[in-house]
Amino acid sequence: MGDLDYLKWIDLNASKRKPLFSExxxxxKSSIKTQLEDYTTFCLAICIESDPKPFEDFLNNIYDVFxxxxxxxxWPQCKIDKNRLDLLIGLKKGSDEINSCLIxxxxxxxxxxxxxxxxxxxxxxxxxxxxxxxxxxxxxxxxWTKSTWQELANFINLGKYSSKLWNEFLSSMASNGIVSxxxxxxxxxxxxxxxxxNTAKTIMDSALTHYYDDNTKRNxxxxxxxxxxxxSAHRQHxxxxxxKRCNRFTIACDDGKDNESWYLxxxxxxxxxxxxxxxxxxAVIERKPEKNxxxxxxxLSKAGFENEGWKLFDPRDxxxxxxxxxxxxxxGKNIDEFKDKTISDVVEFIxxxxxxxxKAPHVKSGKNIVYD
Numbered sequence: 001m002g003d004l005d006y007l008k009w010i011d012l013n014a015s016k017r018k019p020l021f022s023e024x025x026x027x028x029k030s031s032i033k034t035q036l037e038d039y040t041t042f043c044l045a046i047c048i049e050s051d052p053k054p055f056e057d058f059l060n061n062i063y064d065v066f067x068x069x070x071x072x073x074x075w076p077q078c079k080i081d082k083n084r085l086d087l088l089i090g091l092k093k094g095s096d097e098i099n100s101c102l103i104x105x106x107x108x109x110x111x112x113x114x115x116x117x118x119x120x121x122x123x124x125x126x127x128x129x130x131x132x133x134x135x136x137x138x139x140x141x142x143x144w145t146k147s148t149w150q151e152l153a154n155f156i157n158l159g160k161y162s163s164k165l166w167n168e169f170l171s172s173m174a175s176n177g178i179v180s181x182x183x184x185x186x187x188x189x190x191x192x193x194x195x196x197x198n199t200a201k202t203i204m205d206s207a208l209t210h211y212y213d214d215n216t217k218r219n220x221x222x223x224x225x226x227x228x229x230x231x232s233a234h235r236q237h238x239x240x241x242x243x244k245r246c247n248r249f250t251i252a253c254d255d256g257k258d259n260e261s262w263y264l265x266x267x268x269x270x271x272x273x274x275x276x277x278x279x280x281x282x283a284v285i286e287r288k289p290e291k292n293x294x295x296x297x298x299x300l301s302k303a304g305f306e307n308e309g310w311k312l313f314d315p316r317d318x319x320x321x322x323x324x325x326x327x328x329x330x331x332g333k334n335i336d337e338f339k340d341k342t343i344s345d346v347v348e349f350i351x352x353x354x355x356x357x358x359k360a361p362h363v364k365s366g367k368n369i370v371y372d
């Protein structure tokens with residue numbers, strides 16, 4: 001794209017834009033290969049034009065520069081020179097003139113490539129956003145921000161917007177396998193095993209996406225938290241190790257070196273000292289019994305963990321619980337507390353606990369206290 005100034009192009013051509021449904025008609029003639037991708041992009045465009053506020057709020061959430069910006073132009077399948085942009089968004093702030101823009105590259109199944117993003121990067125006051133089905137950690141291009149359709153869906157669900165059109169769009173993406181539906185009730189009843197598994201999968205896929213988010217990883221990895229080479233390998237560990245060996249759905253994060261202590265984030269059965277068992281959501285800190293968990297408990301107590309909602313355990317207190325003598329600390333809620341809420345609320349609680357561990361009192365002198 002070189003030195004193309006998108007704002008100049010918008011100024012010259014905005015009046016030529018066809019109504020969205022006329023553009024949508026031309027989409028039906030697109031190739032079979034990208035049909036779902038084009039359909040999803042057009043649906044997004046129609047939602048934005050009909051009710052821009054949810055998407056404006058989403059942009060404000062991921063970009064500092066979009067504070068106060070209003071959407072003034074929505075142009076899908078916009079052809080400029082030899083390139084066809086998936087979605088061109090014109091923005092204004094405090095006037096009727098479009099003074100900045102957002103270029104969106106949308107992907108569903110096709111991979112994101114650096115070469116493609118680089119050729120779309122132009123000149124002028126524009127931002128660039130790649131919306132993908134999968135987290136594309138390996139693709140890094142200057143000026144481009146990456147997000148996923150799932151993150152957009154999560155944001156819309158959490159915002160509890162009243163727009164029927166946006167809600168229909170999310171349902172459509174869920175039915176096409178682009179996102180997981182987080183609007184349902186979190187049912188973890190053992191009597192309905194298939195629903196329990198589906199609920200757990202939806203929750204953990206979203207929690208894992210947050211754990212592998214660039215910002216989260218950049219914060220936690222230097223503190224000693226272990227990351228696999230990719231999210232899919234960690235997902236396999238949840239299902240092939242944590243579930244089969246320990247009967248829980250948790251992201252296990254050991255210290256990556258001595259393998260003496262672990263954080264567990266997710267869903268786990270909890271049996272208290274009275275024999276009452278139920279599913280809990282949140283986090284657990286474990287340590288090998290031979291590695292002095294009592295000392296770790298003292299360190300956590302001194303750091304102020306109990307003031308942050310964590311319950312601390314001595315080995316003699318935890319021996320009869322689900323985690324046995326490995327248990328040092330737990331922060332969680334009974335899944336029944338979410339019965340009048342949604343799966344999205346469960347995911348958000350797990351994400352909050354994950355984010356906590358990169359801050360005080362979990363971090364002391366630049367290193368996570370659990371992994372000292």
